Amino acid sequence: LPSRAPERSFLAMAMNPDLRKEREAASFDTELLTHVLDGGADRTRRRREIETLVLNDPDFKHEDVNFLSRSERYALAIKKSALMVMKLRELGIADPDEIYWFKRTCMGTFSAPIDLHYSMFTPTLENQCTVAQKEKWLPLARGFQIIGTYAQTEMGHG
Numbered sequence: 561l562p563s564r565a566p567e568r569s570f571l572a573m574a575m576n577p578d579l580r581k582e583r584e585a586a587s588f589d590t591e592l593l594t595h596v597l598d599g600g601a602d603r604t605r606r607r608r609e610i611e612t613l614v615l616n617d618p619d620f621k622h623e624d625v626n627f628l629s630r631s632e633r634y635a636l637a638i639k640k641s642a643l644m645v646m647k648l649r650e651l652g653i654a655d656p657d658e659i660y661w662f663k664r665t666c667m668g669t670f671s672a673p674i675d676l677h678y679s680m681f682t683p684t685l686e687n688q689c690t691v692a693q694k695e696k697w698l699p700l701a702r703g704f705q706i707i708g709t710y711a712q713t714e715m716g717h718g
Contacts, residue, residue: 614665680710
C-alpha cells in the first residue's frame with residue numbers, strides 16, 4: 561500500500577470516526593486524491609489554510625441552526641454573510657475558488673443571503689458581458705464593492 565499523509569485539516573479532526581476509519585483503510589493514497597480533486601498540492605495547502613482561518617475565528621463558531629426559529633436563522637445568515645464579506649476584504653481574498661472555500665467553511669450547508677451573488681450574478685457577468693463591461697463590473701463584484709442578484713422571466717410570461 562502507498563503511504564498516506566495524515567489529514568491536516570481542522571475539518572478532518574472533526575470527522576466522523578467511521579468515515580476516518582474507512583479512509584485509513586483505503587487501497588489508494590487519499591492525500592494524492594485530495595490533491596487531484598483540489599487541482600494540485602498547492603491548492604490543497606491553500607484550501608486548508610483558508611479553512612483554518614475560518615475555523616480559528618471565533619466570529620464563525622457554528623451554532624446548531626436546527627434549534628433556531630426561521631427568523632433567528634435568517635438574522636444569523638445576514639450576520640454571517642456581512643461578516644464574511646468584511647473578512648474576505650480584510651484578508652484580501654478575491655480568487656473565486658478561495659472565496660468559495662472561505663464561504664463553504666464559514667457557512668457550511670447554511671444558505672446565505674449572498675448565495676445568488678456567487679451562483680448567478682457573478683457568472684452572468686462573466687458569461688454575458690462585453691470585455692469592457694467585464695473590466696468594469698467583475699472587479700467590483702469579486703471585491704464585494706457591489707453585490708448583485710439575478711432575475712429571469714420566460715419569453716411571453718412576464
